[in-house]
Amino acid sequence: MKKIKDKPQESEDLLLEKDRLWQPRIVAFLCNWCSYAGADLAGTSRIKYNPQIRIIRVPCSGRVNPLFILRAFIDGADGVLVSGCHPGDCHYSTGNYFARRKFALLKRLIEFCGMDERRIHFSWVSAAEGSKWSQVVNDVVNAVYQAGPFTGFDLPVFSKETEIETPADLCKQGPERFAYSIDLMSRTGKK
Amino acid sequence: MMDDLKTRLKEMLTSGAIGMVIGYGQKEIYMADGSREYRTCPVFLSRDTEIDRLVWNRHCVQNLVTYLTKEEYKESGKIALMVKPCDLKAIHVLEQEKQIDRKRLFIIGLTCKGVMAEKMGIDEGHLAGKCIKCLDSSGKSSAVCTPDEADIVIETLPDGDMPPKGKDISSDLEGFEKMPSEKRWAFWQNQFLKCLRCYACRSACPMCYCEQCICDMSRPQWIDKSPHLKGNFLFHIVRAFHLTGRCVGCGECERVCPMGIPLMLINQKMIDTVKDLYGYESGKDPEQAPLLSQFKMDDDQSFIK
Amino acid sequence: MQTTIETDIKQVETMNKQISKKAIDAIISELTEGCQIFAPVVQDGIKLYKQIESPEQINWGHGNCHRSLKELFFPITEPVFSFRQTRKGIQIETPGNHNKKRVVIGARPCDCNALSITDKVFKWDYEDELYLSFRENTLIIGVSCIQPEPFCFCTALNLSPFDETGSDILLTETGKGIYHANIITEKGVALFERFKEHFTEASPDQSARKDAMLKDIVSKMPAPFPMQDIKTWLDKNFDHPVWEEIALGCIGCGTCTYLCPTCHCFDITDESRGYAGERLRNWDSCAFGHFTQMPAHQPRPLQWQRFRQRVMHKFKYYIDRFSRLACVGCGRCRSLCPAGKDTVEVIQTLQKQIDLAETGPKTNKKG
Numbered sequence: 001m002k003k004i005k006d007k008p009q010e011s012e013d014l015l016l017e018k019d020r021l022w023q024p025r026i027v028a029f030l031c032n033w034c035s036y037a038g039a040d041l042a043g044t045s046r047i048k049y050n051p052q053i054r055i056i057r058v059p060c061s062g063r064v065n066p067l068f069i070l071r072a073f074i075d076g077a078d079g080v081l082v083s084g085c086h087p088g089d090c091h092y093s094t095g096n097y098f099a100r101r102k103f104a105l106l107k108r109l110i111e112f113c114g115m116d117e118r119r120i121h122f123s124w125v126s127a128a129e130g131s132k133w134s135q136v137v138n139d140v141v142n143a144v145y146q147a148g149p150f151t152g153f154d155l156p157v158f159s160k161e162t163e164i165e166t167p168a169d170l171c172k173q174g175p176e177r178f179a180y181s182i183d184l185m186s187r188t189g190k191k
Numbered sequence: 192m193m194d195d196l197k198t199r200l201k202e203m204l205t206s207g208a209i210g211m212v213i214g215y216g217q218k219e220i221y222m223a224d225g226s227r228e229y230r231t232c233p234v235f236l237s238r239d240t241e242i243d244r245l246v247w248n249r250h251c252v253q254n255l256v257t258y259l260t261k262e263e264y265k266e267s268g269k270i271a272l273m274v275k276p277c278d279l280k281a282i283h284v285l286e287q288e289k290q291i292d293r294k295r296l297f298i299i300g301l302t303c304k305g306v307m308a309e310k311m312g313i314d315e316g317h318l319a320g321k322c323i324k325c326l327d328s329s330g331k332s333s334a335v336c337t338p339d340e341a342d343i344v345i346e347t348l349p350d351g352d353m354p355p356k357g358k359d360i361s362s363d364l365e366g367f368e369k370m371p372s373e374k375r376w377a378f379w380q381n382q383f384l385k386c387l388r389c390y391a392c393r394s395a396c397p398m399c400y401c402e403q404c405i406c407d408m409s410r411p412q413w414i415d416k417s418p419h420l421k422g423n424f425l426f427h428i429v430r431a432f433h434l435t436g437r438c439v440g441c442g443e444c445e446r447v448c449p450m451g452i453p454l455m456l457i458n459q460k461m462i463d464t465v466k467d468l469y470g471y472e473s474g475k476d477p478e479q480a481p482l483l484s485q486f487k488m489d490d491d492q493s494f495i496k
Numbered sequence: 497m498q499t500t501i502e503t504d505i506k507q508v509e510t511m512n513k514q515i516s517k518k519a520i521d522a523i524i525s526e527l528t529e530g531c532q533i534f535a536p537v538v539q540d541g542i543k544l545y546k547q548i549e550s551p552e553q554i555n556w557g558h559g560n561c562h563r564s565l566k567e568l569f570f571p572i573t574e575p576v577f578s579f580r581q582t583r584k585g586i587q588i589e590t591p592g593n594h595n596k597k598r599v600v601i602g603a604r605p606c607d608c609n610a611l612s613i614t615d616k617v618f619k620w621d622y623e624d625e626l627y628l629s630f631r632e633n634t635l636i637i638g639v640s641c642i643q644p645e646p647f648c649f650c651t652a653l654n655l656s657p658f659d660e661t662g663s664d665i666l667l668t669e670t671g672k673g674i675y676h677a678n679i680i681t682e683k684g685v686a687l688f689e690r691f692k693e694h695f696t697e698a699s700p701d702q703s704a705r706k707d708a709m710l711k712d713i714v715s716k717m718p719a720p721f722p723m724q725d726i727k728t729w730l731d732k733n734f735d736h737p738v739w740e741e742i743a744l745g746c747i748g749c750g751t752c753t754y755l756c757p758t759c760h761c762f763d764i765t766d767e768s769r770g771y772a773g774e775r776l777r778n779w780d781s782c783a784f785g786h787f788t789q790m791p792a793h794q795p796r797p798l799q800w801q802r803f804r805q806r807v808m809h810k811f812k813y814y815i816d817r818f819s820r821l822a823c824v825g826c827g828r829c830r831s832l833c834p835a836g837k838d839t840v841e842v843i844q845t846l847q848k849q850i851d852l853a854e855t856g857p858k859t860n861k862k863g
Contacts (some may be wrong), residue, residue: 066432067405067413074421075769087492097486100495101469105435107494108464110428112368112457114376123496136496152376153421221840223648223827225716232836235744253835257747263799311542311562312831385542387563387572389781391749395834407786409765416765417573417776447834449562449751451541 024144026053026079027072028137031061031096034085034126041130049134050141053081060084062095066106069120074153079119079144083136086124096124118143119150193247193347196299200271201239209297210268212236213258215251216244233258237267247273248349252306252319253395254441256281259291260400271297274341275306276334277321280439280474281397287477288437290400300336300344308357311451317357320455321442324359360459367456383423385450388416392430392444392454398437405429431457436465436482439474508685510660510678512698517673519694521551524601526691531597534568536561545600554602558643560826564757565607566614568600569630570779572754576626576764578774594629601637606650606826608638608662610757616818617760626777635683638663642709644717647827649840651717655824658710670705721843722850723811723821729850730812734804742807742845743800745835750781752829752837753806758822761787782806807842 030036036057042049058064061084069080082103090096103122111117121143123136203209216234219227231250236242256278258264274282279300285291305322308315318326327333330353336344367375390406393399406414406426414429415422431454438458445455465471468491471482527533528549535554537546542562543555580587615631618624641648641657650657660666664684667675676698679688688695753759763780767773780787782805788796796802814822823839830838 067429070425070428071413074415074425087488094486097488097490098483100490100492101483101486104468104491104494105461105464106432108468109432109435109457109461111372112375112460113379113428114372114374116372121496122494139496152380153424155420218836218838218841220830220838221649221718221844222646223644223717224646225718228646230836233745258745261747261799262797263744312833381540385540387750387754387779389750389754390784391747391751391834394747394749407784412767415767416763417767417778419573443834447749447751449755449832 022149024052024078024141024149025076026081026140026144027077028053028055028081028083028140029058029061029064029068030055030125031063031084031091032057032059033091034089035061035083035123035133037127038083038125038129038133041127042133043130045130047130047134049137052141052144053137060090060092060095061099062090062092064099064102066102069106070110073115073119073150076150078150079121079140079147081121081123081136081140083123083125083133086126089126115152116147116150118147193245193345196343196345197242197245199343200245201242203271203297204237204239204242208269209271210237211264212242212245212271212273213255213264214245214271214273214299215247215253215255217246245273247301247345247347249305249307249351249354250309250314251275251301251349252309252446254278254281254397254443256285256397257395257443259285259296260397269295269297271299273299273301274336275301275303276332276336277303277325277439277441278397279334279336279340281441283474283477284398284437284439285400287479287481296342298336298341298343300338300341302335302344302346302348303332304330304348305332305353307354309446311449315357317355318353319442320357320360320363321440323356324361360455361463363453364456364459364463368460379424379427380420382452383427384420386418386423386427386452387450388418388423388426389449391447391449395443395447396434397441397443398434398439399430405433427452427454427457431461434458435461436471437473438462508680508682510680511685511688512703513677513679513688513695514698514702515667515675515677515695517675519691520601520667520675523687523691523694524548524551524554524599527599531599534598534600535602545603556602556639558641559645560604560607560641560648560828562828562832563755564826564828565600565603565611565636566757566760568598568634569611570614570618570627570760570762573776573778574626576775576777578772579768580772582771594626595633598630598634599637600634601639603636603638603663604641604826605638605657605659605661605663605666606641606648606655606824607757608636609655609659610824610826611636611662613758613814613818613820613822613824614760620817635664635687636662638666640666640668642669642713644713645827645831647831648825649718649827649830650825651714652719652721652840652843653723653821653823653825654720656710657713657717658706668706668709670702670709674702676702676706718840721847725850726843726846727812727815729846729853730808733849734808736849738845738849739804740800742842743803743837746783746799746803746837747835748783748785748799748802749834750779750783751832751834752839753781753783754779755828755832757824757826757828758810782809803837811843 030039039055061082064082072080084096084099087096107120121140125133125136200212213233213235215231217229217231220230222228231246231248233253233255234244236244255272264270286293305318305326308317308319325332325334338344393404414425438461440458440462442455445453448454465482469482524533533548534545535548536543537548537553538555543559544563545561545565545568548554575591577588577590618627644657658668660678660680664681665687666678666680670676677695679685761780761782762777764775764777766775783802788794796805810823811821830840
């Protein structure tokens with residue numbers, strides 16, 4: 001896993017980056033009724049957008065438990081996108097209103113903990129907005145590209161100069177233990 | 192006032208109106224240098240002869256509301272509970288969530304002038320962070336238990352002069368938020384690596400009453416049970432999120448943590464966020480709808496594309 | 497039941513030597529070359545046994561570490577093996593990384609003694625390779641407590657703050673910068689032989705001083721409890737109503753068990769993602785409700801039953817199996833219990849019960 005040195009700015013450029021070692025992994029949770037249909041429309045309309053996104057279809061954005069988002073990061077995602085119907089359009093009338101509160105709070109919480117805000121995105125995309133969908137995806141991919149690979153759950157490497165003191169250094173007790181397990185996880189999480 | 196209370200509790204215990212008193216008491220402890228010291232801790236009294244053990248001082252730190260949802264105390268008949276004004280908010284949340292029957296409770300409302308900060312079993316010698324904002328200029332807590340809320344209100348204040356004020360939690364929070372995000376993440380990595388997953392924070396929290404905690408589930412296993420960095424990070428974020436809009440800021444999680452992880456930093460952040468975004472204060476009113484089971488049409492959505 | 501299991505730590509006739517603080521530092525510096533050194537280090541306000549790179553990092557202060565020595569041998573989480581599904585079938589790999597030589601310096605006698613308790617469990621009916629390989633490759637230099645902490649009660653359990661069990665070498669600070677060194681085991685002798693020039697013969701007045709110090713400290717500490725009587729009482733009173741009362745207040749967290757140097761329960765969990773994963777061994781605690789949860793039955797549904805289990809294990813079950821107490825009196829559980837529960841208080845309550853049983857019928861029987 002290597003960090004790319006010069007990060008491309010434009011999404012057109014991104015498509016040319018196939019030979020680069022690192023491609024972002026982005027998990028997208030789409031509601032069945034609007035955003036998924038919107039993505040489908042983008043496909044049938046032959047709109048091109050960045051392919052680094054992995055779509056998981058859910059019944060409603062209200063179904064997206066904040067744990068899904070956290071778990072995605074734990075399992076190796078570099079970014080997460082959640083998309084649902086515009087307010088007022090929810091198939092279940094109010095699901096996205098409830099979801100909106102949860103997302104607002106989750107976003108604040110994990111950004112407070114120090115998560116890069118470029119990694120977590122929310123959008124409203126209706127079934128008619130195929131072009132908006134492609135724009136959203138390109139923006140998200142761009143942002144995650146700029147944020148780089150997510151290494152927040154790798155064991156921190158503290159140099160002596162780091163202001164924050166070395167923690168109860170579990171890695172040193174069982175020497176290769178953590179390096180070993182994290183390596184294993186990242187091998188399964190990422191190609 | 193305390194004497195009146197004791198007489199009344201004795202009567203109630205003898206008549207069987209209440210089955211148990213959960214309050215603060217002192218016990219003698221055996222120290223290594225041969226001396227005896229007194230430690231204030233929760234006491235559970237079911238005989239009228241023991242009532243004299245009750246005390247009310249600045250070391251009555253623990254939030255006793257925690258015990259109300261524990262299985263062992265559900266069979267004890269009506270419970271008389273000593274409650275500080277800030278702990279009363281926890282009762283409100285439990286009522287709001289239909290976890291306790293108010294009729295089973297006899298609330299002894301205390302009048303408070305701040306409690307001591309305690310961390311890792313040591314009295315830190317200054318006021319608890321949560322108390323600083325709460326105290327008015329006369330050194331008395333601005334939060335009081337009103338007679339509507341409490342069955343009996345004790346107006347006696349604990350003895351003793353005002354101890355030095357410690358650091359206010361919100362000033363810590365401000366300083367922390369100024370740090371760049373990588374530093375913040377590194378800080379929490381550092382802290383969560385210490386976590387033993389002893390779940391003292393969960394056990395001491397009055398809001399953590401789930402019979403089956405999601406952290407204990409193995410199918411599906413959302414949260415890694417192992418105390419490595421990933422598992423600990425996920426556990427603490429999930430714990431904080433489950434308390435969002437419910438945490439009343441009693442500070443028990445931080446007090447009981449044997450590794451001294453500053454959990455109130457996250458909790459306070461979420462208390463502030465909830466107030467800031469939705470004007471919601473948990474534990475203010477037992478009748479209000481829980482934060483996440485209500486919405487407004489014009490809730491903030493500036494972060495959504 | 498008496499057991500025939502013996503520790504294979506080879507005790508030798510204790511040698512009394514003397515060494516200066518400077519010489520100790522020199523030895524540590526030299527040892528960092530070939531092996532890992534662990535010592536008490538204070539960071540973020542807590543004291544832990546950590547790997548160090550130079551002797552200056554060691555905290556020689558009197559307090560005990562917040563977490564006990566057991567985590568160096570029985571880590572809080574440890575992979576047992578990893579698995580991976582490949583085209584050729586399932587591959588299993590064992591970590592096998594416990595062969596590095598390690599030296600622990602600055603461990604307190606109670607923590608060292610506790611290892612002799614966990615040793616027996618880990619080589620009882622099944623020999624636990626992970627634990628034992630750590631044990632075999634580690635040399636322990638203990639440091640006597642010349643100033644016990646407020647919550648210590650080792651003397652109440654007939655142990656001593658200068659106890660030699662479990663240490664390979666025990667240092668006792670008899671004067672400023674001067675340590676009396678007891679060389680106890682073969683491993684200790686090997687180290688002594690290697691660094692012979694740093695040690696001098698202990699003078700008789702040093703030894704006398706050490707004895708006087710011990711006498712002085714012990715005279716202040718709690719007197720021994722009648723643990724045999726308590727064991728006899730525990731044998732008969734599993735169902736005594738006092739248990740419910742003793743446990744009142746316990747909130748059911750794992751603080752006491754996780755900080756305890758002798759608690760050794762663990763849980764096995766598999767963590768896998770996609771086609772690979774690993775099996776991990778994590779600490780577990782009898783204070784948790786799900787510790788004994790089975791699909792159709794929960795033998796200890798209430799907290800007082802779990803509390804009783806811990807007391808029984810320390811003061812009865814372990815004695816039944818290995819003829820000694822499973823408590824070393826380090827006081828961690830007493831000082832850090834969120835609800836102020838106190839092991840000494842528990843023992844005293846049981847003592848009162850014995851007195852009550854002797855003097856007359858129980859008056860406080862609950863209905």
